[in-house]
Amino acid sequence: MRKHCGKLLVLGMVALLTLPAAAQTATSLSLPEIVSRMHAAETAEQNRPSYRLLRQYRLSGADPKIATSEVLAEVDYVPPSSKAFSIRKAEGSERGTKIVRRVLEHEADMAKGSVNSDFCTSNYDFALLGQDTLNGKPVYVLQLKPRHAAVELLRGKAYVDAQTFLVVRAQGEPARNPSWWIKDLEVVIDYGRADGVWLPLATHATADLRLLGTHVLTSKDLEVHAATETAKLAPPRRTRPPRSRNSAVQAGVWVPR
Secondary structure (H helix, E strand, C coil): CHHHHHHHHHHHHHHHHHHHHHHCCCCCCCHHHHHHHHHHHHHHHCCCCCEEEEEEEEEECCCCCCEEEEEEEEEEEECCCEEEEEEEEEEECHHHHHHHHHHHHHHHHHHCCCCCCCCCCCCEEEEEEEEEEECCEEEEEEEEEECCCCCCCEEEEEEEECCCCCEEEEEEEECCCCCCCEEEEEEEEEEEEECCEEEEEEEEEEEEECCCEEEEEEEEEEEEEECCCCCCCCCCCCCCCCCCCCHHHHCCCCCCC
């Protein structure tokens, strides 16, 4: 009798230990179902309120531990298509500041709607690679095959939250090289919610620049403050410096979204 009780106790402990892991397993869905729910989730998030964020950029050379430039930028977004920025603080190499300005100018142009970079069937062919766990949550892993040769689209992978069906991470290389000066470019973008707004919260871009070697550009949102759609945020003064012929600056569009 004691032997049977011992077996039951062991089985019960095993069941309790494996329960959290089982709870984190994503329900198996077909690729069309996942893509359909992705589209619905992303469409729902496009009705964003106005927001203001503070973002930190960091540029380094071959050694990512040593920053050659650090830039603090403020970004204001007012629906449906107005995005402006200002440089709040810049330290180190002027090259980093110029690259960040190029990145932010491209982001502002994208907000006007001239470029569609959504994770949708008009931009990508998807393939289901399987299921995984990211930051302790189950995700579907999709292969991204761009349908257009656009800098803003990635050839790589998307990690889709199995509950919200929002893309929480995208990584890969641009479908079109943004500049002759860039030989290789790998980008990782992490998405999340801050003050109720779904945004790219952090990026990591590694570029192999001709003549200049490897450079790493990272960004991180430090503060995000959302407002109502009727609130009018005063856009910061924005100045455009003269175009530089510096190769690293011309290759500055490193963040696709």
